[in-house]
Amino acid sequence: MRNEEVASKIFRLELAGEIPQLAAGSFVEVSVGGMYLRRPISVCESVPGKVTLVYKVVGKGTTQMTKLVRNDVVNCLLQLGNGFQIPESSRKALLVGGGIGTAPLYQLAVELRKKGVFTTFIAGFANQSEIFYQKEFENICDKTYYATMDGSFGHQGLVTELLPECDYDYFYACGPTPMLKAVTAAIATDGQLSLEERMGCGFGICMGCSLMTAHGAKRICKDGPVFRKEELVW
């Protein structure tokens, strides 16, 4: 196990064990000492036997997670959520990430590369100090662009302002809700978006994370977290 700070308040946690290949866009529920509920964290990178999570320190649980050290045993529920589905028809993908929401897009970029899909990655951050996995995305995507609110790196402004530069026939997005809404409004093609909600169980039994969609009530943890654009009714 490794647990290291890769950007300001952003940690990369590598877990090893009896872990199958986990789907891009699926998540794990991490049990944190002293906290009653588990913390949902997306799969950032996965190979059999190993999973990498990237998390931002925002409260008690994620602060506690930074204290994990080598050989600590972490109890996780794996293979939660549906994950991204890559449509066969799409040849040019756009990945849109906002802040820590870029984490699950990495495993997706790996899978798109395997399928030979031309991939453009655009990401928005508050400032340069929060950017993580820049090299990794540059290595695996055909094009990468950044926007920061303060202009400390890449384009100054919103990630949606980068859209005109991109060539794509399908999109995938993960980030804060206002960003997802702006992206949905600005992009004409079909796509998939990964959502967040406070969770009780994380595996579909408590109805804590419900979302009303065009196809009725869905659970973000079990029927999502990834939804197709046309399902969302915001």
Added chain:
Amino acid sequence: MVDLSVNLCGVTLQNPVIPASGTFGFGAEMAEIYDLNVLGSISVKGTTFEPRFGNPTPRIAECPDGLLNSVGLQNPGAKVVAEEEIPNLRKHFHQPIIGNVCGFSLDDYRACCETVATEVEIVELNISCPNVHNGGMAFGTTPDGAASVVKAVREVCPRPLIVKLSPNVGDIVSIAKACEEAGADGLTLINTMLGMRIDIRRRKPVLARKMGGFSGPAIFPVALRMVYQVSKACRIPVVGCGGVASAEDVIEMMMAGATAVQVGSENLRNPFVCKQIVENLPSVMNELKINKLSEIIGIIE
């Protein structure tokens, strides 16, 4: 061999361990995780006559040793529960099933019970949900209100009727007695306690509905106390519920007076907990020199 079986209102359960309503869905997701047939019974998600989406999110707030929920009885409605969800659960589960019936008026409770009751072995009447306006708990907080709904449902209920009570009351014993006199066959104690959390950074309540039901290990002593008081005052069996997380907790609840025990919140953080409790009970019984679990029910004077 130790004997785990108990008799709940004339229904024999192979053991007293029952997942609590709202913390096990309708069993379908759990059946993918383990073989449910190790359980004594299952209390399925609270059901209303009409389908309900429930309250806005966030519906979950973490607390020390527990959580708040304000789900608000999200369910597909009595018809779908009776015709699809329970038959689907029967494919995986060959033990008695408890239907959890909720409503907003006497007629609503009766209609829901009539639709669901014939599909289950036991009906659990929820007059204690704190998460819906003018429903459930409005009936459960006075002896007269509780008696009126029990009487109304009793007439149309062909199954043993267990009434699930709210702890958000001054005198639990008087409400329990009113239910017994109105014809209840048993009581479940307790539903969640009304609670609240605030996000001090955003200066807003964590839950969209502001308040929600508090559950988890933190409420175990309160549940145990109410099980004790009520089982001493009533003749009908009591199902203990609230904060149960281990085989030891089950035994403690039974010593306090519970005939069977429900496990709620713990399922959310440890999906295997009910199975583990059933597996651990025999060794804990051996250690405590208990041969027959039903013998310890209410042994505390």
